Amino acid sequence: MQKHLLLSLLLLTGVTFTHAQVQPVYKDKPYLQDFSIKYYADTTQSSLKQVASDRNGIIQMLAKEGLRHTSAGQFLYPGKVVPDRNYRYMKDKNISAIISYQDQLVYLTDQVVFSNAWAGTLFSKHSLPNAKLFAGGKDFAFLISDGASLELIKDSKSLWNGKLPDDSVIGLAFQGNANQFWILGNKSVYKVGVQDKRLTKVLSGTDFTAFDIASKESKIVIGTVDGYISLDIPTGKQTGSMNRKLPATKITAVKEVNGKVWFGSDMGAFALRADGKFDYYFGERWLPGNAVIDIAKGPKNSVLVLSTKGLGQIQFKSMTLEEKAKHFDQQVRLRHIRNGFNSQLTGLTHGDLSTGFTEDSDNDGLWTAMYLGGQIFRYAATKDPDALQNCRESMDAMERLFTVNPVAGFPARSFERSGHINELHDIERWQHSPEKEWDWKATTSSDEVIGHIFAFGAAAELVDDPKIKKQAIMLIDTVMSHIVKNNMYLIDYDGKPTQWGKWHPDYVNSFPTNVGDRKLNSSNIVAMLQTAYHFTKKEKYKAKAFELMNKHGYYENMMRPMSIIGRAPEDADEHAKHMSDGWNHSDDEMYFLGYWGLYRYALNDTLKASYKKQIIDHWQAERPEKEGAWNIFTAVTGTKDFDLNESVWYLREHPMDLIDWVIKNSHRKDIEKLEPNFRKQTTKEVLPPDERPVQRHNGNMFNLDRTGGNGSGEHSAGDIWLLPYWMGRYLGIISAPQK
Incomplete structure (x- = not known):
């Protein structure tokens, strides 16, 4: 969630243009x-109150019931907040507050300020038995302060005592460059100098809740129940x-x-x-609970966000996109491979990855094809033998x-072992296979x-592996021969076309010209026929493509601009x-999946130039989504402008937790919402991927929003993230890691 201004991303992240390469490249x-x-x-x-950490990386929390610390815990595998018994002789101390002072843990009790650092020599007495706030x-x-009175102490000596004339104390902070303390009341802000010991009122207001000194000690940020000032x-203004x-x-903490x-x-919390x-951290992707109590600096460039339900340690780790890819590759191989398919992990109990199972999908072939595409690009870019083996396994699943x-x-x-269908409600889709002990799912879609x-x-x-190359061409020919032989339909076990496997002109051209399916099906079938001709050289595919484009208007359908796509007219069928x-x-x-074959395997250069216009026209309509995959697919055409910045933004900002x-x-009040519209665009500007629901x-x-099934499943990064990243690497618009 380290957001970067897209306008300055070129400079900040190393996107460069070279004379040798027309397209921009992200380094x-x-x-x-x-x-x-x-x-x-x-x-x-544990009724949690405060959190702090020290130079050793120790994280400690104060609860009404005593000190707490963290147990276990790593990314995706949560730990616990448990009683801290490390310093057993502190058990009898009536600790009321905890802070990090000079990078050490310091405690406030009803009698003293003390610490176990500095060989235990800090033991400074005070005279406020109900003390609950302090600052160093x-x-x-x-x-x-105890909320009513204030006392400045040093080495057990009282240097100054005072009270706010008409307010209660709710916060304290120290400004080092002026050697003065700031005091937050419910409706006022005061300061007191350590040298002059003069209490001065600086600001009046209402409903203050929290504050901190910021911007190199040049300003104070004050939270309220309705925003911040x-x-x-x-100037004191x-x-x-x-x-x-x-x-x-409703601000509860400022730090x-x-x-x-x-x-x-x-x-939740936001920065x-x-x-x-603002970078917004809401929900259990980030925090155990959304009611935030305290925020503090954490170990190793982390931020500690304490909520009523526990602690969220938000870490910021330096990594390259390739390192992120390695993490996601492991995520897929460990938890998302089922019979060679790229699958969803579902049935989780509150995000517990050990409780889930990989689930068959209506789109096993599609999600696996997208993961397979990413591994093909990975192999083409790196010649990594692991990528090649991943290709083999996914190709075998696709062939089966x-x-x-x-x-x-x-x-x-899809396919699954027999008996599995008895658990399913859509039994009509499942058929018994001639292979004993296996069942397969019918009604395949376009x-x-x-x-x-x-x-x-x-x-x-x-892929320069002869077996995979031969296998791929055979499978292209297999499915396209089926479609051409069956008059541009995908024919199921019952001898009828599937609901969506229809590319015949009678179906395609039955839609009004402004209904998307007419354009889509035309584009897809021409792309598929071109791919089949390119690799098999069978004239039937080339002839059929030209027949559909010239005789049945598919070329005109394809080239129709996206701007006219909308709702069917009133006289259209249901x-x-x-x-x-x-x-x-x-x-x-x-x-966009079809654009690969449409552009790459175009039947002639004239068509290729037309296809480029078609693809860029579509991409222009998609640009508000900042969709990394569609931007990078558009780059296949060689265009200079395909929003590389936004593509990198998508890849960087995608959450690690899926x-x-x-x-x-x-x-949220920091986003500009739009009226309901045909594109279903809810806000003027799309939110970063790590602030919105995970989705394909x-x-x-x-x-x-995503409101149901909290922590019930984990998405695979295979199709969501690895496909656009490795495609970008193969196309050369994303470089290998740079020193």
Whole structure:
């Protein structure tokens, strides 16, 4: 969630233009990738209050019941908040607050300020038995408060006592460059100098909740129940008005960490970016609970966000995109391979990865084709033998879709061991295989077929393994022969076309010209026929492609601009109306997968130039989504402009945690919402991937919320992230890691 202004991304991240290469290239240098390690508290035994850490990396929390620390915990495998018994002789201390002072843990009790650092020599007495707040100044001077009174102490000596005239104390902070303490009340801000010991009122207000000194000690940021304000320290005046354009306005904590101001709220945490916008950390992707109590600097460039339900340690790790790819490759191989397919992990109990199972899908062939495509590009770019072996295994799974069922040339949606179908509610789709103990899923869709042809074409072209090349060409020929022989239909076990496997003119041209399916099916079938001709050289494929384009208007259908695509007219049939009730993002996925073969294997240069215009026209419509995959597919045409910055943004900002946690953004006041529209674009600007629900490329990137099944499944990075990254590497628009 380390956001970068897209306008300056060229400079910040090393996108360069060279004379030798027309297209821009992203130089893969390390960036800061954020992810969270969570520690859950037993809320029946710990009412958490504060968090702090020291130079040794020790994280300690204060609960009403005593000190707590973290147990176990790593990325995706949460730890616990447990009682801290390390210093057993502290058990009798009535600790009321904890801070990090000079990078050491320091405690406040009803009698003293003390620490186990400095050989235990810090033991400074005070006279406020109900003390609950303190802040450290220079040379072990501390300002202490019980909410009503204030006392400045050093070496057990009381240097000053005082009270706010008409307010209660709720926060303390020290400004080092002026050697003075700042005091936050419910409705006022005061300061007191260590030297002059003069209490001065600086600001009046209402409903203050938290504050901190920020911007190299030049301003104070003050949270309220309805936004935040800033106080300029040199002038002592408020700068600007109340800022309410926030992810959440009820501020519960304010803390500057590593030069960035962080806010806690009743709806998660957020950090102020240099561009004035916010990085939002909501839900269990980041935090055990959303009611934030405290924020503190953590070990190794991390930020500690304490909530009522535990601790979220948000870490910022330097990594390259290739290192992120290695992490995601392991994620896929460990948890998302089923019978060679790229599968979803589902049935999780609250994000516990050990409780899940890989699930068959209507689109096993499609998701696997997209993962396979990524591995093909990976192998083409690196010659990595692991990538080649991944290709072999996925190719074998794809081939078995054709052999597990008895229909010649027909790819099943999926297959599974017999008995499995008894657990399923869609038994009609499942058929018994001629292979004993196996069942296969029927009703294969057009999005399956375009996925197959995309991956097989890429394999036939780019993998220098003779067996895979031969296998890929055979499978292209197998399915396309079936379609051509059956009059441009995909014929199922019952002798009838499947619901969506229809490319015959009677079906395609039955749609009004402004309904997307007419354009989509035309584009897909021409791409598939071209791919088949390119690799088999069988004239029937070339002839059929020209017949559809010239005789049946498929070329005209394809070249129709995206700007006219919309709802079917009133006099259209119900099917056309149903198919055009809004923008279909699955169609986008089918288009762009098809563009590989449409452009790459064009039948002549004239068509290739036309296809380029078609692809770029579509991409222009997609640009608001900043969809990394569609941008990089567009780069196949060689165009200079395909939003490389946004593509890199997509790859960087994609969360490492791909679990389906509850996500909420619709309440936010820092986003500009749009009226309902055909494209289903909810906001003026798309949110970063790590702030929105995890979804495949056939989802709407403008989805704001995910409300059901918290932690119930984990997505595979195979199709979501690895495909666009490795395609970018193969095309040369993303470099190998740079020193």
